[in-house]
């Protein structure tokens with residue numbers, strides 16, 4: 001079920017995709033996805049394994065460019081600017097504006113401070129050491145990690161717990177002031193307490209960012225998102241307000257998935 005056409009895009013729309021298809025070699029993995037992502041909203045992408053959620057997420061910041069056999073067609077916009085094509089936003093700048101948090105926490109083998117300072121350093125986003133300190137502190141505060149790590153900023157980022165590592169990765173993503181944060185199953189490697197902290201954080205981050213999250217957990221989608229898109233075999237079957245999708249889906253396939261009949 002496609003979203004509104006390009007000429008009816010709402011004012012608070014941050015990103016859109018139109019007829020986005022992805023081939024891996026000869027295999028068509030995404031069959032033409034139309035979606036919109038609104039400012040200050042969390043959109044959850046749900047659906048059975050292999051339906052194309054991660055493939056689609058990677059289209060939103062051109063991460064599929066790093067996969068040799070992947071071919072993307074269609075249009076994706078960020079603030080109405082195209083991200084693909086000859087006049088597309090520069091991919092390095094795009095990935096700064098559209099950050100990503102992965103399934104498995106992947107801190108660099110550097111200090112906590114250097115992990116968070118990494119993006120601001122490579123993009124030259126700070127004036128002097130005091131300014132960089134401020135950026136690092138604020139990012140760690142926003143990621144809800146500051147109080148836990150403020151006395152060990154120069155210890156290795158890999159030496160903290162898995163849940164803390166994931167919040168460190170979120171701090172690293174936030175440090176370059178992105179507008180959109182993509183999260184690919186960010187809690188799948190975390191225990192329930194760490195998961196609850198990250199979910200709480202996602203809700204707080206919504207105030208400042210547009211968030212798109214892939215999740216296998218329908219409870220998580222229901223808890224953290226305002227909009228949900230249900231994918232099946234490379235297509236979006238249904239998209240709508242999260243409450244509607246989970247309480248009154250219009251499509252039988254959606255109903256079957258959320259009631260656990262398949263997936």
Ligand SMILES: Nc1ncnc2c1ncn2[C@@H]1O[C@H](COP(=O)(O)OP(=O)(O)OP(=O)(O)O)[C@@H](O)[C@H]1O
Nearest residue numbers: 024029047048049050051052053054055056067069
């Ligand atoms: N790098 C790749 N090379 C070839 N095929 C791929 C690649 N990545 C994904 N695919 C295929 O594309 C389809 C969609 O995969 P994708 O990982 O996007 O699905 P998903 O919904 O995110 O799955 P999961 O929930 O299991 O992570 C699958 O058939 C998968 O095998």
